[in-house]
Amino acid sequence: MTNQTTSPRVVEVMNTLNALGNPVIAAHSQRYFKTGPGEYGEGDVFIGIRVPVTRTVVRQFKDLSTPEIVELAQSTVHEHRLSALLILTSQFTRAKTVQQRAELFEILLMLVSSGHVNNWDLVDSSAPYIGAYLLEMPDYSDLLLALAQSEDLWERRTAVMLTAALIRAGIYQPTLELCELLMTDTHDLIHKATGWMLRVVGDQDIAVLRGFLDTYSATMPRTMLRYAIEHLDKPERDHYLKQKSLLA
Structure with a gap:
């Protein structure tokens, strides 16, 4: 499973994940995440890795640079993109400054709008946590409204899931x-x-x-x-x- 990439570190992440793939799990995931013609996950590619295993790999690469995270998130392979979002979320929760959190929040929005966050597990593993940045924004109403009114399913779901952080704050x-x-x-x-x-x-x-x-x-x-x-x-x-x- 190959992707056009130039970063050796990203290649290392991909190769580590690819080596853990399981065709039986991949076939199940293709069905579960509705990747058939006309379904919401049409065309997505799975290599077959359980999420706990993916998280173990992610811990090894938690300090990828933001350009490397973006590059990984642009992979055609679902588990590669999930790993990128888990790393992004981990870095957000560990970020020390508002500026760092703002940058990571904007990366998430960019990945959603560019079509790389394109299934419910990808949204749900990132937006509820990175959505905590809303609490540091002077006004988030227009952003949430724009996402919720989008024609894109994943932007609409992102709008809803971002508010999980607001709910936690009461x-x-x-x-x-x-x-x-x-x-x-x-x-x-x-x-x-x-x-x-x-x-x-x-x-x-x-x-x-x-x-x-x-x-x-x-x-x-x-x-x-x-x-x-x-x-x-x-x-x-x-x-x-x-x-x-x-x-x-």
Whole structure:
């Protein structure tokens, strides 16, 4: 498995990963991540490495330069790109200055917009953590709105997943606004992401989740609703599902 690359360090990462590939795992991943014609991961290439094994390799190369991370993230191989994003995330969490975190945040956005962060695991392994930079921005509303209104599925999912960091900080309104905005989105992966983040909001403040559900449970996509209510007790889950059923 080769890619056009010039950095010896990037070649070393790729070769290390390639040596760990498993054709059986690769075939399963191709199906699981929907890489067939017309599917959301169409054309993606897997070499077959479990995520814990990938993380072990990543620890060996955690200090790649940012140009090397970008180069690795531009590989055609999914596990190469995942490794790049895990390294990027690790460097973000270890960054000492706002300037360093800003640079890494911008690299993530660039990789998303250029189509190299193009499956849900790639978004979810990076955006919820690097999204902590939002807390250091004077205003992030326009950025989140632009991503959420994008025609690109992965930019929309990134918008939602970036807000995980805001939720951890007790800031819920941006997530709620995106969930309301994306309620009419037609893609199941957006329904899952918004429902997931609503559930996380509820884990932090159940009253906020209940307020959202009281307003929208009858009209929100069923997958979004099911994800959002997953941590509620059964009577309350049944109550909100009934609201949805009454409208159907």
